Amino acid sequence: MRAIWKGAVSFGLVSIAVRLYSATEEKDIRFHQVHRDDGGRIKYKRVCSVDGEEVAYDDIAKGYDLGGGEMVILTDDDFADLPLTTSRAIEVLEFVPTEQVDPILYNKAYYLEPEQTAAKPYALLRDALTNTERIAIVKVALRQREQLATLRVRDNVLVLNTMLWPDEVRAAKFDILDEDVTARPAELAMAGSLIESMAADFDPSSYTDNYREALQEVIDAKVAGREVVQPEEAEEAPAAAVDLMAALRASVERARAARGEEPAAEEAEEQKPTPIKKTTAKKAAPAKKTAPAKKATTAKKTATKKSA
DSSP states (O other), X not given: OOOOEEEEEEEXXXXXXXXXXXXXXXXXXXXXXXXXXXXXXXXXXXXXXXXXXXXXXXXXXXXXXXXXXXXXXXXXXXXXXXXXXXXXXXXXXXXXXXXXXXXXXXXXXXXXXXXXXXXXHHHHHHHHHHHHTEEEEEEEEETTEEEEEEEXXXXXXXXXXXXXXXXXXXXOOOGGGGSOOOOOHHHHHHHHHHHHHTOOOOXXXXXXXXXXXXXXXXXXXXXXXXXXXXXXOOOOOOOOOOOHHHHHXXXXXXXXXXXTOOOOHHHHHHHSOOOXXXXXXXXXXXXXXXXXXXXXXXXXXXXXXXXX
């Protein structure tokens, strides 16, 4: 790695000389714009919108648009007079509990390496942060801009995380969330079961960028002069509308099946169909004897025989 900045951490009256390194790097595959016919790189010229002439880089200044066609022009001399007192120092402002810093404020991460003569104070600050479970809030000037940042410990190394200023974080305002929407206790319990069934220890190495890998395969195939054939993926049919409770229960079952787990006893009991109880019919009252009717019928038959 190559150091991108050199300075010192100002920790009370202690000064810790350090070098700054980018802790992350983007792995996106980058492309150039080229002419489709011959592969020539596309170049852009810096042209003035007023006279149409190409402008040399040394003749370019920064302009602030006031609106209405008015522009304030700032030169390098204007920026040179700005107060950047921390231009070569990482000034510790205070130490705060780690959980009090919202991750939404984090921007970019850098490793801090101590100079040879600053190894002991570096280790002192690192171990003190670890023991107190706090992080340092600092100010630092990087690329001619003063930034708020934190100092924390990761893998026995001090890490500087630049932060957004509070007014750079947008407020989340969604009218639908102002409505009185609540979940039933049964739904909350089932959602908790789903979370537990999908609980795991985070291992970032288990995740990969499938799109980037597929794109790299396409590029490698082009270089090798072969055609890439991607298997067609079957499109899943849109799921039928189900109630929230049924969707949660099905999700729990699928998550546990993926892990080879059996459903919990109480949930298995819940999932059994409720048996329909047989209703015992009341015994009907004994029918009245119809003996007299039978005698009448017999008499009728005898009369018929005599007439015959």
